[in-house]
Amino acid sequence: MTTLKITDMTCDSCAAHVKEALEKVPGVQSAVVSYAKGAAQLALESGTARDALTAAVAGLGYKATLADAPSAQNRGGLPDKVRGGMRAADKRNDGERPLQVAVIGSGGAAMAAALKAVEQGAQVTLIERGTIGGTCVNVGCVPSKIMIRAAHIAHLRRESPFDGGIEATPPAILRERLLAQQQARVDELRHTKYEGILDGNPAITVLHGEARFKSGQSLTVRLNNGGERVVAFDRCLIATGASPAVPPIPGLQDTPYWTSTKALVSDTIPERLAVIGSSVVAVELAQAFARLGSKVTILARSTLFFHEDPAIGEAVTAAFRMEGLEVLEHTQASHVAYADGEFVLTTGHSEVRADKLLVATGRTPNTRGLALEMAGVAVNAQGAIGIDKGMRTSSPYIYAAGDCTDQPQFVYVAAAAGTRAAINMTGGDATLDLSAMPAVVFTDPQVATVGYTKVQAHHDGIETDSRLLTLDNVPRALVNFDTRGFIKLVAQAGSGRLIGVQAVAPEAGELIQTAALAIRNRMTVQELADQLFPYLTMVEGLKLCAQTFTKDVKQLSCCAG
Structure with missing residues (x-):
């Protein structure tokens, strides 16, 4: 056994990462790493490079020496690879100061x-100018999905495929109570998943204020309670998110x-709601308000989901x-007026009148006011920070992640970044x-x-073969008496490798991760068709659609393999 002494680990999780890194080194048969002992016990094959072991640990930001090796001072310094890894890791003024x-x-x-x-x-200094937790938990994913779920329940009580045997009972919508329930869960999650974690971590200092770059390695923070503070850093991450975009309509x-933020905290359901927008936020909230009692009109500049496969917009519109x-397609408001509690939207066809107006036309990166030019951080025409695959910006010590960048605006992408x-x-x-990113x-x-x-693949020079399966061919949809939608598979022509999946279906979100894993593992449609899928699940539709590349599934018995 070979012993490696390791310093700078702060917890058992650190030890787990060191173990993973060491076991990837050629010649390492096994590694037992102890945070408490600050050491790793290694079983090595003969001839294993010792420098590779210390380099693997240094690459994670820790110091490593062989137990029987002389100190760095006695052997003229660390190998170049290790020294370089440590320089990248901690850029310290001395050997003790944390990054x-x-x-x-x-x-x-x-x-x-x-x-x-x-x-x-x-050691982390986290700076927040507003409410801890950002968009998702406070004004995005969490409250919107609560409202959407409540609206879905209301809809099922009013109308379902089983009304012939279960008498429908139109619900009374008590919006104030629904809003209180929604906000209580938001507050709970913000405290348990954000505020409580920050409060309990002594290595993180939270500053409540607005940050601006002073240089490429320092910030000026205007504190919310008065005064300023300069924060010097070795590395900085910009993760300032995005805000609702507002189009320049006269x-x-x-x-x-309303923006989505205001709509989600409204304590009333308007009798008439107009929605400007045709993508995610617009359609989600439009249907939720409709199911809670509003008469909803959507103004779509083109069609719903015009960036996606046309079949998606057609199915959702239907x-x-x-x-x-x-749903008013190819319709734009040329002017908006408001008087006596009523909105009047002028379009090229007619006027649309409503009690409330929701504008949901995308989100703009929150990068103004950061003085990015002082740090040499470049943005695109939309104000989004450009980053590479390692989240590095154009400035050497500054990184960025999330909705303020040019990455897709999803919270799980932000967290991974x-x-x-x-x-x-x-x-x-x-x-x-992000090649197999589910949405x-x-x-x-x-x-x-x-x-x-298909269109995206052809744009990248990839010839495709595709199939679309309507849900009246999926047993789960049939027994649910709900066959709205489809599943579509896109394969590379010739190889048959699956490269894309689009689905419109009840609970489509529960099947898409299986598709993502299939794409990630470079499966062919035939390999997908040959998998075992549980009968009477919606995800079985992936198998059935894959079978259509070689068979007529209408001629198969139930759960035919």
Whole structure:
């Protein structure tokens, strides 16, 4: 057995990461790492390079020496690879000072980065100008999904495929009580998953204030309670998120329009609601308000989900219209007016009148006011920070993650990016592969996608073969008496390798991760068709759709393999 002495580990999780890194070194048969003992016991093959062991540990930001080796001073310093890894990891003024990491923001990306950086031995200063927790828990994913679920329950009480045998009972909507329930869960999750964790971590200092870059390695923080503080850092992560975008429609700024933030905390359900927008937030909230009692009109500049496969927009539009939502395609408001409690939207076809107006036309990165030019951080025309696959910006010591960047605006992407940024800030080399990124829209039926559409594949020069299976061919949908939607598989022509899946179906979000794993593992549609799927599940639709590449599934018996 070979013993490796390791310093700077701060917890058992650190030890687990060291063990993982060591066992990837060629020649290492096994590694037992103890945080308490500050050591690793290694079983090695003959000829295993000792320098590779110390380099693997140094790459994580820790110091490692062989128990029987002379000190660095006695042997003329560490090997170049180790020295380089430690320089990247801690850029310290002395051998003891922890890496100083500043994190701007407190949402999914910021929290993931802060916790990972601490795990890697860094000292973190987290700066938040508003409410701890960012968009998702406070004004995004969590409250919207609560409202959508409540609306779904209301809809089922009013109407379901089983009304012939279960008498429908139109519900009384008590919006004030629903809002109180929604906000209580938001407050609970913010405290347990954000505030409580920060309060309990002595390696993280929270500053409540607005940060601006003073230089490439320092910030000025204007504190909310008065005064300023300069924060010097070795590494910094920008994770400031995004805010609702507002289009330049004449007259709009002079009206009390809603953004998604305001809509989610409204204690009333308007009799008439107009929605400007055609993507995720617009359609989710439009259907939720409709199911809670509003007469909803959607103004779509093109069609619903015009960036996706056209079949998606067609299916969702059909479902909405069946529920009584009015979807005005290829319609823009040229002017908005408000008087006597009523909005009047002028379009090229007619006027749309409503009691409330929801504007949901995308989100704008929160990068203004950061003085990014002082640090040499470049942004694109939309104000999003450009980053590479390691979340590095154009400035050498500054990283960015989440909705303020040019990455897809999903909280799980933000969190994954934040974790990888922290690894890289502390000397590692992690990347984020978004080639099989699943996405879900929580309408009913849901929209779920991963990988290429046919159009995207052809744009990248990939020839495709695809199949679309309507849900009247999926047994789960048949027994639910709900066959709205479809599943579509996109394969690479010739190889048959699965490269994309689009689905519109009730609970489509529950099947898309299986599709993502299939794409990630480079499965062919035939290999997907040959898998065992439990009968009477919606995910079985993936298998059935895969079978359509070689068979007529209408001629198969139930659960035919």
